[in-house]
Amino acid sequence: MKLPETFFNDRIKDRKRKRHSIALHPKADLEHSFSKAFKIWIGAYALIVAAALTVTFGSQAHSSPATTVSPQAAPIASPLLVTPDDMQSGGLLFKAKEAGKYIEAPKVATDIKVDVTGPVARTIVTQKFLNPSDAWVEGIYVFPLPDTAAVDQLKMKIGDRIIEGKIKPREEARQIYEAAKQEGKKASLLEQQRPNLFTNAVANIGPKDSITIQIEYQQTIPRKDEEFSLRVPLVVAPRYNPLAKPLQPVIDLKANQSDGGNGWSSTDPVPDRDTITAPVLDPEKDGKSNPVSLSVDLKAGFPLDKVVSHYHDVVIKPAGSKEISLSLKNEVVPADKDFLLTWTGKPTETPNLGLFSQTLKDDPAGRQTGDGQKKEANGEEREEETLSEGDTNQYLLAYITPPYKLAKDLQTPPREVVFVIDQSGSMDGPSIRQARESLIEALGQLRPEDKFQIIRFNNEMAQLFPAPQPADKENLSTARYWVAAIQAGGGTEMLPAMQAALKDANPNAPTLRQVIFLTDGAIGNERELFETVKAQKGRSRIFTVGIGSAPNSFFMSRAAEVGRGTFTQIGNITEVKSKMAELFTQLTTPVATDLSISFANDKDIEASPSELPDLYKGEPVIVAFKGKDLGNELTLSGRFDNQPWSMTVDITKAAPSAAVDKLWARGKIRQLENERLLSTDSAGIDKAIETLGLRHHLVTRLTSLVAVDVTPVRPEGEAIDSRKVPLNLPDGWNMDAVFGDEPQVQPSMAPNAPTGSAAPMRALKRSFGLSAPAMDAMATSPAPTSNAKVAALVPTGGNQILLPKTATPASLLILAGIALLTLAGALLAWLQWRKITPELR
Amino acid sequence: MRYPRPTQYKLGTLGAVALGLLGLGLLLWGSWIPIKAQLAQVLLERAWQQSRTDGKPHKAWPWADSWPVARLTIPSLDLHTIILKEAGGEGLAFGPVLLAQGAPLGTAGTSIIAAHRDTHFQPLQHLQTGALVEVEQMTGPTLTYRIDGSKIVRWDQSGLQKDSQSPLLVLSSCWPFNGMVGGPLRYLAFASPTEATARRLANATSTVIQHQLAAFTEAASQRP
Structure with a gap:
């Protein structure tokens, strides 16, 4: 050991000098005690390390079966074989032979038509599909809808026939559907899986046949402060990331406002709305698939201030003085971003009541929707007319708008x-x-x-x-x-x-x-x-x-x-x-508290929700009523500025709307579902929900829509689940034109994946954006196992589940502990060695 | 050759002992994690037996945040463990947790059970396709699933959806299994119900459905 000639060295010299003066005895004693401590140390150290190793890694030893497959070697890799869960936008799924797996059929074209009437939007989604195989297939169409959507119509157009869905209890509907499927009849079943997720099963789709599915739903328009917004989910994932500067064609309606009237007056069209020409940027390559056309009829019902279409370029058509209608400028857009339309109204001075009414004959056997609207002529007359018929119900939707301006000085x-x-x-x-x-x-x-x-x-x-x-x-x-x-x-x-x-x-x-x-x-x-x-x-x-x-x-x-x-x-x-x-x-800033609505004749009037929330700045309160005779006026009372306050409204001015009963029922069902959680009589509440669903033609947890064709179409000999891949494209379908030149989905091909051989087939695959394994799965359905990444259809939306951290620092701690102990042991050993050696030398 | 002085011996020894104690501390701490995981399971097992008899949740120890909701068994791995309800970050130390983001067990939806790769789910590295997974519920029949396959994903790109509707059980742990430090990768094993279980689940109404029933008064829910 060489030490530098420093202060330290001096000290060593000093020690040397001292050492000579130290008696041998105590030194030997010291040395003896050290070696004993060291022995104990070594023993304890070995014991602890062994124990720690046993604890941490011991459990591995007895739990390993003889033949193990590394999870790396066999990941799930079935490109394009999906389960309904994987679907984030609507799509038609074909059942693959592998149980629980489906193959997504290409979407062909989607047309969305939205009718906004005041706070209610009614949307008709029409999607046209093609069965690309030359066998009879059953398809499942999964689609997410807004949480508030009340789905009430299902229509299936096969060839040129239109089959309309009937509302049935869930179980019964399923039986009807299964029976029709077995008999070879075309049938369709629309079920609610979650309040915002629905499935539509379609049985017996003919080879290369096209099917058109039409679904109708209504929803209330959400509102934040003074802005109303309508979002139409064209796709759910991946979410559209707005560009740094989102496109917002702005329509200025300030110029010609009509007066307030009953609070739901309409707005004059703007003279220059055709000049709104902000270009839509074509986002990359997915611009060519899933064409969508969309149109909106906006009857806001109040003086409009500003209408903004985010993300999409629109064409506005004046449709009389009472409404605005707009459609996508390019008719067909890539379905990669939600359509978002917002509009604002002029701030008003007093709470406004928006009123919509509907009168229905109660016909539990299966009433039809839309009666209210069809014979609309004049709201007042119609009510009187139908009231006399005895078993009729009136429905009223009230929409309360707070007085923003006043709230500021409150x-x-x-x-x-x-x-x-x-x-x-x-x-x-x-x-x-x-x-x-x-x-x-x-x-x-x-x-x-x-x-x-x-x-x-x-x-x-x-x-x-x-x-x-x-x-x-x-x-x-x-x-x-x-x-x-x-x-x-x-x-x-x-x-x-x-x-x-x-x-x-x-x-x-x-x-x-x-x-x-x-x-x-x-x-x-x-x-x-x-x-x-x-x-x-x-x-x-x-x-x-x-x-x-x-x-x-x-x-x-x-x-x-x-x-x-x-x-x-x-x-x-x-x-x-x-x-x-x-x-x-x-x-x-609560605008109004303790709100309640009363009618001249308060008997037999059911409100949903039954208790009104307080009104805060920027919020509307929407409440629906049902009653035999709502009378001519209603009184809204509450505390305003902490003073008792009330207003009376003539409800005969209410605009007719066919959606009121459904919204009433939807609210009622929600209330019942809530009560069910606290109630012991869940069967009774289920029954009530079912009854409401049946009466108001709504798809609920307990009721489904089912449509069955009258005549069997599938020849008896042919099985519904056998299918082959078509060798060429059906006539009249230029897949390249519809889907673009390149596959929009680029599955990374597995080296050992089964590949197709026939050239036309390959062309088809290409145009469908399907990978070879997927097509083969469709034909012969081997469970494809390969190393391909499941990049194709694994959704990456915002609705994903985030996985928690599942590693403990145990082994790291133990290793660090062992390292430190070793270091300490080595240090001790070295010290010992240094002590002993002088005697040996 | 020069020799250290006795005071230097003492200093050196002291340092070595301090180092040793630190190492010992880390070692004990590290060993305590798997020991705690095993001990907790014993207590949880007792609480679970109570829950099985009266069908109500019982806490394994009075200050626990969470309680057993199911019992997971994978016979081929000899894995028996009590599943906890997810509550805060500490639950994983005591047992696998049923993620609140997923569907409740026994309903039509994706249920996810996550556990540490180095404690409760350590045997999962030997999991094979086709292995049976049994889930004993607090009330009602035992559900049986069969492992379909596995996948390695990033924690934030799991591909698992909250609003799913077909019954699926996912076991999740960190990847790789013998890793030292935590990383972004997760191992997922997918298990679908066997036919008997699938039949039972087919008509099960998810409590999530009840919970999420759509409002027609948007006032409350549309507020950001």
Whole structure:
């Protein structure tokens, strides 16, 4: 060992000198104790390492079967064989021989026609498909629709026949369909899988036949502040990423507005709307497939201010003074972005009531829709006429628009705000930080005249103040410290906290009482909590704020609904400020509270929803009524600027609309589904839902539409599931023209995938964008296993499930531990060696 | 040749001991993870037996955030484990969790069970196509699935959809199995129900359906 001639070296010399003066005895003693410690050390070290290795890697040993296949070697690789789950846009699926797998048939053309009448849009989607095989096939068409869509019509056009769907209980419909399929009749079945996902099965599609499927649905138009928007999902995934500067042809309607009238007057067309000519950029190559034509008839029903078509270039046609109609300029567009149309109305001064009515004869055997509209002549006359017939029902849809301008000058009355923060163990990590941030942000939004209280809970509960205190500086800073100290841990007992939050010292006070609940909602006793909220809410309004990446949004949105508040979801810590500010703007400016609608004749009138929520700035309230005799007027009352306020509206001016009963029923069904969760009589509620579905011709969880052709078309000898790949293209179908020169889907071909041979077949594959394995699967259906990446149809939409991190640092820690121990052992050993060697040398 | 002084011996020894203790700490910490995972399973098993008898969720220990929802068995791997409800990030330390983003078990939809690659789902690396997967539910019959295949995906490109409608069970873990550090890759094993189970699931109404029933009053849901 060579040491540099430094200070250290001097010290060594010094030591040398000292060493001579040290007696031998203590030195030997020292050496002895060291070696003993070292032996123990070595033994313990070996033991620990062995134990750790056994613990971590031991379990591997006994769980390995003799023949193992590396998961890498056999990934699922069946290009273009899909399950309905994989579908993100509508598409026709052909059943492949492999159970549960389908082959997507090419979409041929889609036509979408939307009729917007006030707050209601009715959409007719017509899609034309081709059965490319020369066998009889059954297809399944899967399509997502907006959450609020009420699907009520199914039409199937085969050749030149039109078959209309009939509404039946789900099971019965399925049986009818199966029977027809067996008999060789053409049949179609439309079922609801989720409120926003439907499937349509089509049986006995002839070889190279074309089928046209038409689906009709209605939905309410969402609204944010003063902007109404209509989104038509042309595709769901991949989501369209707007360009840096999205295309927004703007139509300025300010010039000629018509007067307000009954609140639903229409707008004059703009003289120069033909000049709207912003070009649509053709996004890359997928511009050639899935042609779509789309047209919208917009009868906004109020003075229009601005109409904007995002993403698509449109042509506006004046259609009289009462409506605007527009269609896509290029008729055919690539189906790669949703169509989005927004329009705004002129701010009005008083709450507006938009009214739509419908009168229906109640015919449980199978009433037809559209009666109301067809004999529309004059709304008033029609009502009187049909009323006399006894078994008729009137439906009314009221759309309440808040008075934005007035709201700006509104004095918000002092409030009492109760914050409840969940500090249970499930909130640990980013969630509790987020909740704390949100709460501190919220505290900053209080005004001095407000009173506030904070409750935190896990399996225990604590309150900041014995009773709500004014939000002065002192109290707020106390609160901030208190909140900052909140840590997550423990269980979740939400009920006592909820009860404490709802405990109201003076329940009849005119001030607003708002309970803001910050939680992830990870609870098991939802029913109990709903009941508590329902029974004890009094004048309190409950606002839930969902924290964390996967809050129990079902619980929170329902609790807010029952508590007449709103649900805000904060998924990300960066959103805290903006979302809380948004919530507080809403909290501080309620336009009207305690709303209720009454009729001159209040008997037998069913409202859906049965209880009106408060009206906040920027929101409409939509409510539907059903009754034998709604009379001539209705009264809307509530508190406005904290003053009792009411208005009476002549409902005879209501515009006729065929959609009202369906929207009423849809709301009713939603309410029933909610009640079902809390009810013990689920069978009874199911029955009620089914009855509503049947009566109003709606596809629900329990009712389906089924259409069956009268005559069998499939020859008896031929099986429905046998199919071959066509050798050439059917006449009249220029696939290259329809689908473009290149396959839009580029599956990476597997080296060992079975490949087709016949040239025409290859041409077909190319034009269909199908890969060889997929076509072969269609023909002979071997389960293709190859190393091909499933790039083709794996959707990449926003609705994807994100997988959690599933690796522990265990082995890393153990390895680091072993390394450190080894290092320590080596160091000790070296020291020992250094000590012993002087004696040996 | 020069020799260190006794004080230097002491310093060296002290350093070595400190290093050793640190190493020991890391080692214990690392070993505690799989031990905890196994211990928790014992407690969970007890809670599960209780749940099976009365059909109600029971927490395995009083301060637990989550509770057992099912029992997963893969006979060919000799894998028996209790599945927990997903609640916060800590659940995975004690057992596989049923992801809340997926469908509940026993409903028509994609149910996803995720667990650590180095604890509960370590045996999954030997999983073979065709292996049977049994899921014992809190109430109702045991569901049987058969492994169709596997896939390696990025965590944020799973290809699994929230709104799916055909019954499918997906087991998820990190990939590669013998990796040291966490990475973006996930191993997915797909299992579809056997015929008997498929029949049972065919008419099952998902609670998700009930939960998501569409509103006609858009007021609440359309608020951003």
